[in-house]
Amino acid sequence: MTKKQKFNTVKLLDKIEVIGNKLPHPVTIFVLFTLAVIILSHILYIMGVSVSFRGVNNETMETEMLTVEAISLLTSEGIAHIFSSVVNNFTSFVALGPVLVAMLGVGVAEKSGYISAIMTNTVSKAPKKWVTPIVVLMGVLSNVAASVGYVVLIPLGAIIFLGFKRHPLAGLSAAFAGVSGGYSANLIIGTNDPILAGITTEAARILNVDYVVHPTDNWFFMFASTFLIVVIGTLITDKLVEPKLGQYFPTDGASAKQTSITPLEKKGLRWANISILLTMIALALLVIPENAPLRGEGGSLASSPFMSSIIFIMMLIFLVPGIVYGMITKTVRSDKDVANLMASSLETMAGFIVLIFFAAQFVALFNYTNLGTIIAVKGAGVLEAIHLDGVFLLVAFIVITTFINIFIAADTAKWAIMAPIFVPMFMQMGISPEVTQVAYRVGDASTNIISPLMPFFPLVVAFAQRYGKENGVGTVVSLMLPHAIAILVIWTIFFIIWFLLGIPVGPDTSLTY
Template sequence: MNRTNSSKSIRLLNYIEEKGNKLPHPVTIFILFTFIVIVLSHILYVMGTSVTFEGVNNETMETEMLTVEAVSLLVPEGIAYMFSNVVSNFTSFVALGPVLVAMLGVGVAEKSGYISALMTNTVTKAPKRFVTPIVVLMGVLSNVAASVGYVVLVPLGAIIFLGFNRHPLAGLSAAFAGVAGGYSANLVLGTNDPLLSGISTEAAKILDAGYVVNPTDNWFYMFASTFLIVILGTLITDKLIEPKLGKFVPTEPMGNQNNEVSAIEKKGLFWANISILLTILAIAILVVPENGPLRGEGGSIITSPFMSSIIFLMMVIFLIPGVVYGVVTKTVKNDKDIANLMTSSLETMAGFIVLIFFAAQFVALFNYTNLGTIIAVKGADLLQAIQLDGVLLLVALIIITTIINIFIAADSAKWAIMAPVFVPMFMQMGIAPEVTQVAYRIGDASTNIVSPLMPFFPLVVAFAQRYGKQNGVGTVISLMLPYSIMFLVCWTIFFVIWYLLGIPVGPGTNLNY
């Protein structure tokens, strides 16, 4: 491989990596931000800071001119609020419950081996000319199961390419581009949809207490984005990355690279897939008929028990085939094993739970002090003064997100910080929270693959070193940089066109607030 570590771009990214590694843990960042909110709230309170704007009255739910003043956290009432609401801030945080519930099902499907076998079986059966797009597509689809794509599909992509006598690092790059670069795209809902929509809901309530962003509210755009990412990922891999890598010459024996699905696993997949069809059929019986019990008032689907129960249904759709697969393949022998798989899946969420605890405190205190409203109104006034329109505002948010993403890799951590500022600010500019969330997701996903602080980046480097001990951080960044740039540019253009055409980003959504 022609190394490019000495190039300006790689030297810059290595510099960012070095400096980024010195940043504190996201938990510490939230603690620091919380202290900043406490101090800033008192300063603005003493200064008598207030804003007047047109908003929704939380009591009458009618639009009127509202005046909001800064509330101090260092007066007796503020101190009492901080101490007495710690638990409720955490347990009532919108993003917490949906993600944990979804993971009960997704975790069983992952831990029983069903998801791994399904991806392996799908990719290994692909005709040679379709290998690249299928690897990228499976990477995108794997995001429904959180981190399983990084652990299973990234190394599998290298193995598949090697099996077709292609360079394994090209397969690794294609899979990584799909998993991380296409993180926000998918044909179905993933665990990040309820997480981000929950944070967006909390942020939107700063201005409109009755506003709810549903997990499905970005689905139209993310569904279409899947095909864009697959096309771009395929072209970059086949036309740029693989020719640059040249022919793979192993420096040491590669060992057995066979990753076939065994007979018992195929049997498990068959019955698990049958169980999915039966589960979807059962759900359809409850939803499709006009008088179905999961229909809403007047037969509505958009506002209905079905939409309210989408997280539980997601859990069931993964739980049932996971159990069936486990029973057939003997990874599940009794009810205790099922409970243990659920427990194991939630254990992997421990870091997320700790992060959410501190993020919830920050968001709650930020909302209590009215800082979000003040910043939103002042920011909207500034943006109106410089006469930026909706498209330029959204593009600016995409760019800001890509920069922040280099330093704060966790999407939930970034959005928990950014949403309370940008969601209400853009609402003041007439942009719906669902659209603001889409812009954020584009910027976040595009630079995942070149962020050394992304939690799974070291794992990808380790996978790359299987095919050459000299492969390091610079190797992976140099391979992934073309994907990052092309994803960012083309995805942003696609989003601008989508927005200008006035197409809803999800069912029942509006582009304007």
């Protein structure tokens, strides 16, 4: 790329950044959308808009032809509903409780230093030929603890590559590709899963009031996707990004560092990992035996206390080793410290809680007015008329999500807007909410790494500038664009193959509705 091309790229991205920064805060966007729902509901009510479709009668629980009419929020009854339902809309929002409970455990593990230590130890001890895949893998796995990957692993990836006398920006790009490009993939259930599942559940209940999407319902696909993202990230880093960068000559303050954990931290890791093993054994005894207390009726695991308690189990799996590690490394000295770490982790969720309050009002009022059902049925009719269905419909949805993601980077905020429209619409087309959620996650993650509007993008640029003051937005985008294109194309193809083969995306899930 010539200097002129680089200048033009940076100039274009700067314009996009300026436009993006002028967009309202996501909270304001939800307020505006809620006002739009209020006005639109009254217009459709006056027009007498209604739709008929085959669905589940919530009273008889039988499938039959149903007729739904638009309900106005500007009648006396509608206005009363707006004011009287605010608290219940917020406290009953499905995504709220699970993520706060999970963060009690994840927060202790993160803030005691356990997660940071295990990532540092794993990456720094990797053999040279395995450095890239290990960095990408740890990046993918780091999304279980929300933002820790951005803050810890991305700069660590650059330092590790520098320690192996490789270009630090190649390490930064590999870590960034794993942390953000593969954000939804993981080997275990992360904090993002219950949030998205909760929003999808709310959207699915527009058509079926008893429908539930569990945090584990995308696990099969995301587990397999983890290895796919690692392969993509490794090949792009080693074959395209690093050769393009050439040899790196350290500048002041950017000399190679040997990153490793201290003997005390190693001891903490050892005992923390032992505590995880013991916790898993204890949980297994509550699940595996035929008459175990966490099994369901007839010994079932699909509909069982085990599945219902997955969030609490996830909390324990992070809480126990976090406490053990903290006690050994002295970051936890008493029960007061544990409570303080929990409180501190919830403080980081303050912005999420505020956002959820307004998102909950939008989703609840959207459902109350029947706008979701009307749009879903009408939209499904249009899609049927143009014969766009099945896999082509899902690919189109991935492309739409990818485009929107460049301008609205917050995945949960974006899904809270999109889910009430697309989930019931696709249900009308015979596609299950779980599959729609997977398609959303593929499109959402792919362009995170090239969006200057993504909240952590400026932080990544700052990390890049440690290795050259001239490195800016254009530098990072040019590094990450090959990753973004490869992840989007290959992950979409992988999703198509998965869907066509009829493989469930999670335990006890269906591809069709």
